Amino acid sequence: MSVSDKEKANKAGPVLPQILQQRLLAWYDQNARPLPWRRDTNPYHVWISEIMLQQTGVEVVKAYYARFLEAFPTIEALAEADEQKVLKLWEGLGYYSRARNLMKTARIIDREYGGRFPDTYEEILRLPGVGTYTAGAIASICFNLPVPAVDGNVVRVVARIAGIDEEVTESVKKRMTASLKMVYPPDRCGDFTQSLMDLGAVVCIPNGAPKCPQCPAADICTANRDGSALSLPVKGRKQAKKQQELTVFLLCCGDNIALRRRESGGLLAGLWELPNVPGILNETGAAALAAQWGVKPRALIKALRRGHVFTHIRWDMLCYVIECASQPPSFTWVSREQLSDTFALPTAFKKLIDAT
Numbered sequence: 098m099s100v101s102d103k104e105k106a107n108k109a110g111p112v113l114p115q116i117l118q119q120r121l122l123a124w125y126d127q128n129a130r131p132l133p134w135r136r137d138t139n140p141y142h143v144w145i146s147e148i149m150l151q152q153t154g155v156e157v158v159k160a161y162y163a164r165f166l167e168a169f170p171t172i173e174a175l176a177e178a179d180e181q182k183v184l185k186l187w188e189g190l191g192y193y194s195r196a197r198n199l200m201k202t203a204r205i206i207d208r209e210y211g212g213r214f215p216d217t218y219e220e221i222l223r224l225p226g227v228g229t230y231t232a233g234a235i236a237s238i239c240f241n242l243p244v245p246a247v248d249g250n251v252v253r254v255v256a257r258i259a260g261i262d263e264e265v266t267e268s269v270k271k272r273m274t275a276s277l278k279m280v281y282p283p284d285r286c287g288d289f290t291q292s293l294m295d296l297g298a299v300v301c302i303p304n305g306a307p308k309c310p311q312c313p314a315a316d317i318c319t320a321n322r323d324g325s326a327l328s329l330p331v332k333g334r335k336q337a338k339k340q341q342e343l344t345v346f347l348l349c350c351g352d353n354i355a356l357r358r359r360e361s362g363g364l365l366a367g368l369w370e371l372p373n374v375p376g377i378l379n380e381t382g383a384a385a386l387a388a389q390w391g392v393k394p395r396a397l398i399k400a401l402r403r404g405h406v407f408t409h410i411r412w413d414m415l416c417y418v419i420e421c422a423s424q425p426p427s428f429t430w431v432s433r434e435q436l437s438d439t440f441a442l443p444t445a446f447k448k449l450i451d452a453t
């Protein structure tokens with residue numbers, strides 16, 4: 098640990114006790130979660146798992162992780178992959194920019210590093226879609242570098258152990274990172290990173306009371322001592338989600354459904370979608386719009402109302418399910434089988450199809 102790191106950490110207030118490393122490592126040896134990417138220091142595998150875990154829970158990720166590595170067992174295979182195949186494998190995980198960044202990064206590693214994953218924190222951090230948390234996880238787990246991976250779980254653990262009662266801003270997170278660096282065990286950096294992740298996931302849990310009697314840090318934890326765990330970490334006020342109303346058209350012709358591509362920027366960029374327009378149209382307005390698209394409705398089968406929540410926005414969708422007499426060429430018409438095998442459709446639209 099450099100002098101400047103120590104100075105930075107000291108500015109954060111309480112420094113984490115050195116004994117934390119022995120406590121957490123001993124606990125981790127007995128209690129590590131048996132995850133498929135555990136005890137695996139292959140940076141390709143750790144990278145894929147960490148990108149999937151960025152916005153998705155562990156249980157969901159397990160199946161996606163196995164399927165993804167089966168389809169693309171190496172960085173080279175991913176670098177050469179067809180984008181639609183990657184997006185199809187990503188279907189249901191959401192935040193599709195992660196999948197696109199994986200492809201971009203695989204090509205960079207293939208081209209610029211000869212297929213070898215970069216092994217310094219700075220190089221890893223420069224890869225598309227990789228932030229400080231993911232870079233820290235890969236650097237410590239795969240290359241035994243003393244770089245913390247500070248996500249929500251780790252923030253909670255550190256804030257409680259060190260009794261940090263100020264709002265967790267980016268600068269507080271930086272100071273937490275510097276404090277943690279000071280207690281990294283030089284020979285087991287990856288295990289220490291993962292012990293913090295696991296402690297935050299199963300003992301010092303995000304919702305409800307922490308399980309302090311089971312915690313290896315109970316006797317050195319400020320929050321346990323002064324009973325402040327439930328008020329830490331101090332979070333900023335969440336911004337309310339924006340609401341957006343959409344009228345969606347599920348146009349069916351025999352077994353085929355009309356799809357179109359989304360624009361190349363913004364939410365769900367470039368993915369397939371059911372035709373839709375902003376706002377809520379009544380049946381007359383919807384019929385008029387369908388006619389403009391060249392659709393000859395045979396019957397309005399039903400109208401469905403569904404919501405879908407993204408990180409910053411909530412869609413309130415009214416979907417008209419329309420049986421059509423023909424297949425206007427302004428759309429791509431795909432069978433349900435093709436839809437399930439080949440076309441990646443975001444969950445927001447998939448749930449409308451599944452409801453019919």
Ligand code: SF4
Nearest residue numbers: 301307309312315318
């Ligand atoms: S003692 Fe309790 S509050 Fe402190 S780190 Fe452990 S589980 Fe969290």
